[in-house]
Amino acid sequence: MRTASQDLSKEVAAAQAELAATLADLDERMLRDDALLELTATVEAAGRVVDALRLKTAGEVAFRSRRELGEDRLSAQKGCRNGVELLARITLASERTLTQRMRVGEATRPRTALTGDTLPAAFPAASAALRAGTLGYDSALAIIDTLAPIRARVGDLNLERAEHALVAAATGPTVESPLPFAADEVRGQARVWESVLDPDGTEPAEERAMNARGISAGLTRDGLVHRKMALLPEIDAKFETLLNAYLNPRSKPTFTDPDPDAPKDPRATAQARHDVFASLIDGAARSADAPRIGGAAPTVLVSVRQADLDQRCGSGFIEGCDAALSMAAVEQLVCAGGLQHALIGDDGRLVSLSTTDRVFNAQQRRAITLRDGGCIIPGCTIPAAWSEIHHVIAHRDGGETDVCNGVLLCWFHHRTIETSGWQILMIDGVPHVKPPPWLRNGRSDADTPWRRSTKSRTQLADLLERQPVLVE
Template identity: 80%
Template structure:
C-alpha cells in the first residue's frame, strides 16, 4: 500500500531531521582515511536517492506547467511565468539546475498516448536506474543529453540498445569492468555510441557549428567587458596550443636551474591566459599585415583630462567602451602608445591639436627588440613582437623617448610595474633588473645586485661565451 502524500512529506521531514542528528557529532577532520571514504560513499548513496526524486518531481511540475495548458497550468496558478520559475522559488536552486532536472525528468517520465494509454518513458532504463538509486544524476544526464538529440536520425531501437549498455556500465559490474563507470566515463562512452550509431552526424554538426561560430559583442559589468566566444574546434585547438606554449613552465627561458630571482607566477591560470591574449592582440595590431584605418594602424582612443593626468587621479575613457578605466591603465596606454594634447575651450570648441609625442618609432622598436628579445622580467616568455615599450624613466619625470630609456615589457608586467616591486635600471644603456623583496630570499636591497636582463639569443650567446672564457683551465 502506497504511503499517503501528507504522510510521505512528514516521513521525509523526519528522515531529514534524523540524518541531521546522525551527522551532528561528526567532524570530518577527525575521521581516519577509511571511515572518511565510507561516510563519503554513504552520503553519496543518499544523494543519489534524493536526486532521483528531484528529477521525478521536476518532471511532474514541468508536465503540469506546459504552455499548452494555458491558465490551467500549475505555474500560472501560482503566479509564475513557467515551471522553472516556480521550482526556483520553491527550491531556491538556480534556474540552470532546475532546467536540467526538468529535461531529465521529461525524458524519464511515463508518457500518455492520445488514446489515454500509459506509455513507457523515452528512457525507461535510465528512469528505472534513477528510481532504484543505482544510477547517479550526472550519469543519467550524460546518457540522455547525448542520445536524445540523435533519436530522430538513428531510431528508437538503436537508442535503446545504447541506453542498455550505458546504464549497465554506469551501475556495473559488467564483463568489461568490475566496477561501475564514473559519470565522466559514461559521458565518454555515450559519445562513442553517438559516433557509432550516427556515422554522418559529424557533417551536419559541423555545418551547425559553422553557422553558430562567433564572438559576441561585449557587455560591461563590474569594470569588465564580458564576451561569449564560440570557436570551431580546430580554431580553439590552435588558440589553446598558443596559450599553453607561453604559459608552460617548460617553455619559459631560465638563466640557470637555481636562479633565486626566477619568480613564481602570482596569477591564476585564467588571468595568465587573459594577459597572453592581451599581448597577442597588441602584437597583431602592430603587425605590418594589419589593415589600416584612415591610413593609420588600428588605434584605441583613450581620453583623459589633463588635470586628472597630472594629479594621477580620476578616470579615463575608451572610445566605444562604456566602462571607465583607471589612471594606471591610462598611463600604460600613454607609455606604450603616446599622447596628443587636445585643447577644448569652455564652450566645447576645439582650439588646438598637438602632434603625437613620446612614441617610440618603428626603427627604435626594432633596435630595442633586438637588444631585449622579449619581456625583460625573468621568467616571462612573452616575445618581443607582443611586448610594449616602457619608459624606464617616466616621460613626465623627464625621461626621453630614446632606445637607452626604453625596455620591452609584456602587457601584464607593464601594467603592474609600479606595484609589483620589480625595478629596472639602465646601466650604460643596458637593461638591468632587481627583483621585489618577496623574491630576495631574505637579502636586503643592498645585498641584491642588479642583474643584466635580456631574452635575445645573440646576447645570451655572448654572455655564455664570456662566462666560458672566465672559467679556469685545468691542466693535468
C-alpha cells in the same frame, strides 16, 4: 477627435499612474513573510501583462521596420538605422533586450499571407498564453529560441506538438507536474524536445558548428567586459596550445640554464591566460599585416583630462567602451601608445591639437627588440613582438623617448611595474633589473645587485662566451 490608439495610450498611462500611487507608500521591509511572497507573485503576474504588451508593440515595430520595405520602413521614416535603434530611443532599454523582445514579438504576432489574409502566429500557443498573462517572457523566449531554428527540419506539426507541451508545462499544472515550470526548467525541457525531434538534423554537425561559431559583443559589468566565445574545435586547440606554450613551465622557451631568480607567477591560471591573450592582441595590432584604419594601425582612443593626468587621479574613457579606465591603465596606454594634447575651449570648440609624442617609432622598436629580445622581467616568456615599450624614467619626470630609456615589458608586467616591486635601471644604455623584496631571500635593497636582463639569443650567447672557463 481622439483616435483609438490615443485613447489606449491614455488608459495605459492612467493605469500606470494608479499603480504607482498604490505602491507609493509600500515598505516591503514591514511585510510578513507570507505577505511578501504573495505580493511578489502578484507583481510578477502584473509584469507578465506588461511584458505581453511590450512584446506585441516590439513585434509590430519590427514588422513595420523590416528591411524589404526600404525607405518606407518605419525606422527609416524616423531617422533610425533599424527597428532596434528606434525602440531604444523610445524605450531607453538596451539593444540586447530589445532585440530579444522583437524576436519574440515577431514569432507571436499574427502573420500576413501574400494574398493579404491573416494567418496565425508562428507560435500560436505561446502567443495566446502571453496575451492571457499566464506565460512569462523568459519562458516564451526559451521556447521560441529553442524551437524556431529546427522548424524547417522537423515540420510544423511536430513543432506545434512541442510548443503546446512546453506552454502547458510553463503555465501548469500538468499531469507530470502539479506546479508550472520555471523558465530555466522550460528551457531544459525545450532542449529535450529538440533532441527528440531533431536527433541528428539534416545538417552535418560540422556545418551546424560553423553556423554557431562566434564571439559575442561585450557587456560591461563590475569594471570588466564580459564576452562569450564559441570556437570551432581546431581553433580552440590552436588557441589553447598557444596559451600553454607560454604558461606551462615544461614548454616555456628557454635559452640558458634555469634561472634561479625567476619568480613564481603570482597570477591565477585564468588571469595569466588573459594576460597572454592581451599581449597577443598587442602583437597582432602592431603587425605589418594588420589592416590600416585611416592610414594608421588599429588604435585604441582614450580621452582623459589633463588635470587628472597631471595629478594621477580620476578616470579615462575608451572610445566605444562603457567602462571607465583607471589612471594606471591610462598611464600604461600613454607610455606604450603615445599622447596627443587636444585643447577644447569652454564653448566645446577644438582650439588646438598637438602632434603625437611619447611614441617609440618603428626604428627605435626594432633596436630595442634586438637588445632585449622580449619582456625583460626574469621568468617571463612573452616575446618581443607581443611586448610594449616602457619608459624607464617616466615622460612626466623628464624621461626621453629614446632607446636608452625604453625597455620591453609584456602587458602584465607593464601594467604592474609600479606596484609589483620590480625595479629597472639603465646602466650605460643596458637594462638591469632588481627583484622585489619577496624574491630577495632576506637581502636588503642595498645588498641586492642590479642584474643585466635580456632575452636576446645573440646577447645571451655573447654573455656565455664571456663566462670564465674552469680548467681542472
